[in-house]
Every structure is written in structure tokens, then in C-alpha cells.
Amino acid sequence: MRAVALAAVLSGAASAGLAYDWAIPDWLPPPPVPGDVTMNDALVDLGRHLFYDQRLSADGSMSCASCHEQARAFTDGRAVSVGVTGQAGGFNAPSLANVGYLPTLTWANPMVDSLEFHALIPLFGEDPVEMGNAGLETALFARLMEDALYQDAFAAAFPDRPQADLYTITRALGAFQRTLISVGSPYDQFVYGGDRSAMTDAAVRGMDLFFDHRTECYHCHLGLNFTNNLVTSRSAMPETGFHNTGLGAEGGTSEFTLNPRDRGRFRTPTLRNVAVTAPYMHDGRFQTLEQVIRHYAAGGEAARLGQPDPLRDPLIVGFQITEAEIADLIAFLQSLTDEYFLTDPAFANPWPEGHLANGGDATPPETDPS
Ligand code: HEC
Ligand code: HEC
Known part of the structure; x- marks a missing residue:
């Protein structure tokens, strides 16, 4: 008994992702998963919807995918990225392929050590401004929870805490990004x-x-x-x-x-x-x-x-x-x-065309047939 309990404690953080079906070859160990995250399909699916949702930016113009496009291995083709205010940052957007295997994130900062922590930078950063939500947290969460899809998706991913907040958004985005594994070249x-x-x-x-x-x-x-x-x-x-x-x-x-x-x-x-x-x-x-x-x-x-x-x-x-x-x-x-x-449908934009998550106005408003 004691040995079993001890093994459970020792495996702790690293084992949290092992029950998940990563759909990767046998030779590849899964990426590590933080101790407070349990990888599952509901969480990954929520993260994918958030990743592709322009409502994550203050003016509804940019999603994470605006700077991290799948066809470019989740980069943006620019020398340096430009955020919602038009301000160019100092850095080239890195690929997110196998990002779950990186012990530190960003080009130069050795202190950013988890995807969950990192997500706060594009969402709320002020130097440079990327998605522009600094000081607008409550509006961001309310905007997301207006969507019936999110009401269900947050409830499925976080039964005890079914709402958009800093914790749930960053956990879901991190879980989706950990599935971005590229070993098929x-x-x-x-x-x-x-x-x-x-x-x-x-x-x-x-x-x-x-x-x-x-x-x-x-x-x-x-x-x-x-x-x-x-x-x-x-x-x-x-x-x-x-x-x-x-x-x-x-x-x-x-x-x-x-x-x-x-x-x-x-x-x-x-x-x-x-x-x-x-x-x-x-x-x-x-x-x-x-x-x-x-x-x-x-x-x-x-x-x-x-x-x-x-x-x-x-x-x-x-x-x-x-x-x-x-x-x-x-x-x-x-x-x-x-x-x-680069073409895996599991990593692609899950939102229907014309949906608000894509900026909205791709479909003309419904007209009265009479
Ligand atoms: C001393 C370690 C080191 C060696 C040796 C090295 N690289 Fe690099 N490589 C880096 C670093 C660090 C960067 C990022 C540099 C930067 O942006 O300031 C980089 C960037 C690159 C990039 C750009 C990738 C991108 O996404 O922008 C390519 C391509 C590359 N290296 C290929 C090579 C090739 C080919 C060689 C051998 C000729 C090589 N590297 C040798 C450390 C190294
Ligand atoms: C305005 C363009 C832009 C947007 C929007 C954006 N990113 Fe990025 N992303 C970048 C740039 C540029 C970097 C590199 C920053 C640095 O090194 O300091 C980066 C770095 C990253 C990294 C670190 C990758 C690595 O190799 O270290 C991750 C993870 C990431 N972004 C995820 C996201 C997520 C999740 C979102 C949405 C919440 C997002 N990004 C939105 C431009 C963007």
C-alpha cells in the first residue's frame, strides 16, 4: 500500500498528462503537464476555441492565431509582430510546434517557464501591446461568457469553476498548445x-x-x-x-x-x-x-x-x-x-465562418424574406 501511495506522490506533476491519449509515436515521451492540469479532450477543445477567437483581443480584431498561423507552423510571416494598436514589438513570432517541450518560453526570458503563465503576456502585456486587454479583464471574461458555446465548453472543461477567468483561460490555452506536436516530417x-x-x-x-x-x-x-x-x-x-x-x-x-x-x-x-x-x-x-x-x-x-x-x-x-x-x-x-x-484538422480553426470569433461580419445579416 505504502509503496503505491509513495509512487503516486513521486510521479506527481509529470504523470498528470500520462492518462491522456496524445496520439504520438511510442518513441516520443509526452510533454510535461503542470500538476494542477489534467489533460482531457474538453479542456483541449476549449483551448482551441479560445486560441482562434478574436474576442480575446480588446477590439475584437486579433486572435492568437493572427500571429500564430497553422500553415506557417504557427508563425506570422512578419519580421516582428504587430499588436492591436499597430505597435510593432521587438520580436519575431516563434513557431508553436512542440512548444510543450520547451522549458522556457519567449526568445530571451529565462523566467517564463509555463504556457499558462506565458499566455498572460499576449493577452495583457503593455510593452508591446499585443491583444490589449490590460485593465479590461472583466470585460474580456463577460464577452466570452455571452457565447452559449463557451457556457457549455467552460462547464465541460471546469465542472467546479465553469467560467472564463484568468485561471481557466490560461489552463485551456496551455492544454491546446501542448497538443501541437510535430514529428511527422x-x-x-x-x-x-x-x-x-x-x-x-x-x-x-x-x-x-x-x-x-x-x-x-x-x-x-x-x-x-x-x-x-x-x-x-x-x-x-x-x-x-x-x-x-x-x-x-x-x-x-x-x-x-x-x-x-x-x-x-x-x-x-x-x-x-x-x-x-x-x-x-x-x-x-x-x-x-x-x-x-x-x-x-x-x-x-x-x-x-x-x-x-x-x-x-x-x-x-x-x-x-x-x-x-x-x-x-x-x-x-x-x-x-x-x-x-501544417494541415492537421485537429489544430485548425474550429469556428464556423461568419462567427463572431472570426470577427463576425463574414455572413450578411439575415434578411426578411417577405
Ligand atoms: C552556438 C549555438 C548555435 C549554433 C552552433 C548554431 N545555431 Fe542556429 N541558432 C542558434 C540561436 C541561439 C538562434 C537564434 C538567434 C537569434 O535570433 O538571435 C539560432 C537561429 C537559427 C535559425 C533561425 C530559426 C528561426 O526560427 O528564426 C536557423 C535556420 C539556424 N539557427 C540554423 C543553424 C544552422 C544551419 C547551423 C549550422 C551552420 C546553426 N544554426 C548553428 C544557436 C545556434
Ligand atoms: C501580435 C502578435 C501575437 C499575438 C496576438 C500572440 N502572439 Fe504569441 N508570440 C508573438 C511573439 C512576437 C512572440 C515572441 C515574443 C518574445 O520572444 O518576447 C510570441 C511568443 C509566443 C509563445 C512562446 C513560444 C516560444 O517558442 O517561446 C507562445 C507559447 C505564444 N506566443 C502563444 C500565444 C498565445 C496562446 C496567444 C493568444 C493568447 C498569442 N501567442 C498571441 C506574437 C503574438
Whole structure:
């Protein structure tokens, strides 16, 4: 008896998601789930409706999906995102593929450690303003609860607390985002599925380059999500990696740690679906993968200009690369595009066309037939 009880306590937070059917391959451990969340279909479905609901913004013009579009692996195609007031933020919208496996969220802040906590930033943040609800919390919750669908959906997901509030909205959004798992690319079919025809010869050559000491790519972009930032339901310790890649960028992690040596450090992003997430880097400065590769080959901005760059990570070495090898490396990065993920109906907008959640006026008002 005691052993069973102890096991239940020890498994605690990490086990909360294990009963849920994640619909993922056997080799992949599910993402961790906070102790106060029980993953279930009602919660995920509510989160998906909220994610695609423009009423989540103060003026009804933007949903989370406005900046995180499924076809672009949940990015927005802009260098930096623009919120409801028209204010451009300082950052490129990151992909949400496998976001549940990230121990810290956002490009540079090592303190944002859960999807539930993170959701408050786009909803209520004031610098930059994204969805613009600061000080308008009560109006936001009331607006949502006017919809009969939400009255049912909140009751199904939170029987003890069937209303829109900070707790329920952030739990539901987090649960939906944890299901955004992308492991169906040609690379996965090749490596995990044993399908030797899934990748082109060029992509295989590019893979060898990527995992070679000459380029060092794999030292930072590694593991199931091609980043040294990883936590799973089986991790003893989350892995976090912030690096200065020689972009000559100001800010970064130092803004949060206040350590000047962290200047220009940013979290290593996933490379899954990277072919559809242009433009690139935390500030969207590069339009193409070729530009990114040339940046690394030069050893960064300062090295390109023949200047010293003491803060640059030692793994940004600079290297010789031929035009044919650049094409191969790009072919490899393209083999990380997961068409199933980009078109999976389970991740798509669940609202009918013309519904208020989509901004409303797509359907003309009903006319009197007489
Ligand atoms: C105006 C555009 C915009 C809207 C609207 C928006 N986001 Fe984002 N999102 C961004 C940008 C830009 C970042 C990167 C911010 C940073 O690094 O500081 C981001 C980061 C994130 C991250 C962190 C991803 C990572 O890899 O660290 C998550 C999760 C996320 N957004 C979820 C949401 C959710 C949920 C909503 C709706 C409640 C939402 N976003 C609304 C632009 C937006
Ligand atoms: C020292 C660690 C490190 C190494 C080595 C490294 N990267 Fe990166 N990579 C990063 C970080 C950190 C970023 C984000 C930098 C930023 O935006 O300031 C990044 C960004 C990228 C991006 C842009 C992704 C996006 O969503 O914007 C691509 C593509 C990329 N790296 C590919 C590569 C390739 C190819 C190599 C090898 C030639 C490589 N990286 C080597 C750490 C690294």
C-alpha cells in the first residue's frame, strides 16, 4: 500500500498528462503537464476555441492565431509582430510546434517557464501591446461568457469553476498548445520510421553537413526538437540553451539576468518546419535560409567585418562551404517540414465562418424574406 501511495506522490506533476491519449509515436515521451492540469479532450477543445477567437483581443480584431498561423507552423510571416494598436514589438513570432517541450518560453526570458503563465503576456502585456486587454479583464471574461458555446465548453472543461477567468483561460490555452506536436516530417519518417526513401539524396548530404564538426549546427540544434532547450515528462532536468550567435544584437537574456555577459544571447529555436517560418532570427532580420547559413559561415556579423566579437559563442566558428553544400543544407532543413502538422484538422480553426470569433461580419445579416 505504502509503496503505491509513495509512487503516486513521486510521479506527481509529470504523470498528470500520462492518462491522456496524445496520439504520438511510442518513441516520443509526452510533454510535461503542470500538476494542477489534467489533460482531457474538453479542456483541449476549449483551448482551441479560445486560441482562434478574436474576442480575446480588446477590439475584437486579433486572435492568437493572427500571429500564430497553422500553415506557417504557427508563425506570422512578419519580421516582428504587430499588436492591436499597430505597435510593432521587438520580436519575431516563434513557431508553436512542440512548444510543450520547451522549458522556457519567449526568445530571451529565462523566467517564463509555463504556457499558462506565458499566455498572460499576449493577452495583457503593455510593452508591446499585443491583444490589449490590460485593465479590461472583466470585460474580456463577460464577452466570452455571452457565447452559449463557451457556457457549455467552460462547464465541460471546469465542472467546479465553469467560467472564463484568468485561471481557466490560461489552463485551456496551455492544454491546446501542448497538443501541437510535430514529428511527422520526412526526416522523422527517415530516422524513426526507417523509410530510406523519405529524404532526398541532397537532404541526406545536408544532414551529414548539419551533424558535422565543420558547421557545428547540431551542438545547439539537437535532439527531438533541434534545440538544446528541452523538457519532457521523463526529464530529470530541463535543458536550456541561450547563445550569442554573432548577430551583434543588443539586449537578449541580459535584460532579464542583468548579467552583461548575456548580452545578445537568445534561446536556440527549434528548426522543425523552419522552411515555412521565414523571416528568421529573433528580430526577423534574415529572409531566407541561405542568408542564415551565410551568416554562420562568416562566423557572424563582426567576423564578416573583420572585427572582434568577445560575446559570440565559441561554437560559432565560421567555416568554408560551397554553393552545392549550401543547397544540400537547405534541402535538409526543408526535410523538417511536417505537412501533417501544417494541415492537421485537429489544430485548425474550429469556428464556423461568419462567427463572431472570426470577427463576425463574414455572413450578411439575415434578411426578411417577405
Ligand atoms: C501580435 C502578435 C501575437 C499575438 C496576438 C500572440 N502572439 Fe504569441 N508570440 C508573438 C511573439 C512576437 C512572440 C515572441 C515574443 C518574445 O520572444 O518576447 C510570441 C511568443 C509566443 C509563445 C512562446 C513560444 C516560444 O517558442 O517561446 C507562445 C507559447 C505564444 N506566443 C502563444 C500565444 C498565445 C496562446 C496567444 C493568444 C493568447 C498569442 N501567442 C498571441 C506574437 C503574438
Ligand atoms: C552556438 C549555438 C548555435 C549554433 C552552433 C548554431 N545555431 Fe542556429 N541558432 C542558434 C540561436 C541561439 C538562434 C537564434 C538567434 C537569434 O535570433 O538571435 C539560432 C537561429 C537559427 C535559425 C533561425 C530559426 C528561426 O526560427 O528564426 C536557423 C535556420 C539556424 N539557427 C540554423 C543553424 C544552422 C544551419 C547551423 C549550422 C551552420 C546553426 N544554426 C548553428 C544557436 C545556434
